[in-house]
Amino acid sequence: PQVQFSDDNARVSAVLPTGESLEILLYGATVISWKDKNGDEKLWLSDAAKLDGSKAVRGGIPLVFPVFGTAPDHAATAKLPQHGFARTSRWEFLGKSTSESAPGQAADLSVKLDFGLSSPSLDSETQAKWPYSFNLIYSVTLSRESLTTSLVVTNDDDKPFDCQVLLHTYLRVKLTNPSTPQKDIANVEITGLSSASYVDKVDGATTKTQSSALTITGETDRVYTPSTPPSDPVTVLEGGKTAFTVVRDNLSNVVVWNPWTDKAAGMADFAPKDGFKNMLCVEPGAVGTWQTLEPGDAFEGAQTIGIGY
Ligand code: TA6
Numbered sequence: 001p002q003v004q005f006s007d008d009n010a011r012v013s014a015v016l017p018t019g020e021s022l023e024i025l026l027y028g029a030t031v032i033s034w035k036d037k038n039g040d041e042k043l044w045l046s047d048a049a050k051l052d053g054s055k056a057v058r059g060g061i062p063l064v065f066p067v068f069g070t071a072p073d074h075a076a077t078a079k080l081p082q083h084g085f086a087r088t089s090r091w092e093f094l095g096k097s098t099s100e101s102a103p104g105q106a107a108d109l110s111v112k113l114d115f116g117l118s119s120p121s122l123d124s125e126t127q128a129k130w131p132y133s134f135n136l137i138y139s140v141t142l143s144r145e146s147l148t149t150s151l152v153v154t155n156d157d158d159k160p161f162d163c164q165v166l167l168h169t170y171l172r173v174k175l176t177n178p179s180t181p182q183k184d185i186a187n188v189e190i191t192g193l194s195s196a197s198y199v200d201k202v203d204g205a206t207t208k209t210q211s212s213a214l215t216i217t218g219e220t221d222r223v224y225t226p227s228t229p230p231s232d233p234v235t236v237l238e239g240g241k242t243a244f245t246v247v248r249d250n251l252s253n254v255v256v257w258n259p260w261t262d263k264a265a266g267m268a269d270f271a272p273k274d275g276f277k278n279m280l281c282v283e284p285g286a287v288g289t290w291q292t293l294e295p296g297d298a299f300e301g302a303q304t305i306g307i308g309y
Pocket of ligand 1: 069083
């Protein structure tokens with residue numbers, strides 16, 4: 001696999017021999033592109049996304065740490081911006097590793113890119129807002145039929161800290177056969193969340209239970225806590241065909257978000273304005289409670305997104 005830096009050192013790209021590719025901004029270690037072997041883009045990226053480090057990327061896979069949303073009643077993180085500072089910090093590229101099949105086997109190559117962020121590399125303003133010594137290692141692994149992203153949080157301090165972690169993935173929604181009249185979100189359903197409880201953030205944060213497959217027919221913002229094992233996939237179907245499967249490792253929540261018309265209209269960096277018809281956020285995370293890391297402790301959470309077709 002080919003791993004390259006951009007001229008301005010702002011991004012890293014990788015291509016597998018079979019054509020799959022990744023592009024990652026060092027700003028936020030944000031995956032901004034994941035293409036399959038045919039060059040089909042699997043992630044949604046707003047046409048108005050800022051890619052110059054001036055604000056969090058609207059699309060791709062922004063990283064949420066140490067707080068999901070804002071937590072005004074949580075003293076330690078109350079001063080932080082929405083979704084914390086990981087997605088708006090400059091990460092460093094730590095290196096790559098490839099795994100190949102045994103010699104002579106089909107080249108089921110994969111490439112893993114590692115990125116790091118630690119407290120000394122934060123700007124002083126952010127350090128003052130969350131004064132803990134920590135280290136983050138973010139690994140992005142591209143293989144022929146899946147993308148895995150994994151975050152390891154380590155407490156390097158002499159006192160415990162609480163944190164939340166979430167992988168804010170914007171999946172691209174489109175149908176294989178453009179002749180389908182509904183080439184968009186109206187033809188999507190999400191399975192694997194049945195009987196899961198969820199907090200409905202567009203209905204007074206009331207707690208409800210998912211009865212069957214989820215369809216997106218308006219603004220949707222739900223924090224699910226599935227009762228099934230995290231290895232049971234959340235599946236995104238388009239026109240009845242599996243487009244994505246999402247499995248989790250040590251992440252007990254799944255957020256499902258679609259801003260729909262009004263919220264899309266209200267976000268300056270969300271374009272085109274009807275782009276909500278071609279995206280769906282399925283966000284594995286540990287956000288229902290706080291993860292308390294004792295000094296020297298580590299927390300690891302990961303997602304693997306499989307391509308359906
Ligand atoms: O993940 C869903 C969510 O928490 C929504 O409530 C919405 O705020 C979204 O994240 C985007 O947040 P952002 O700070 O990126 O505009």
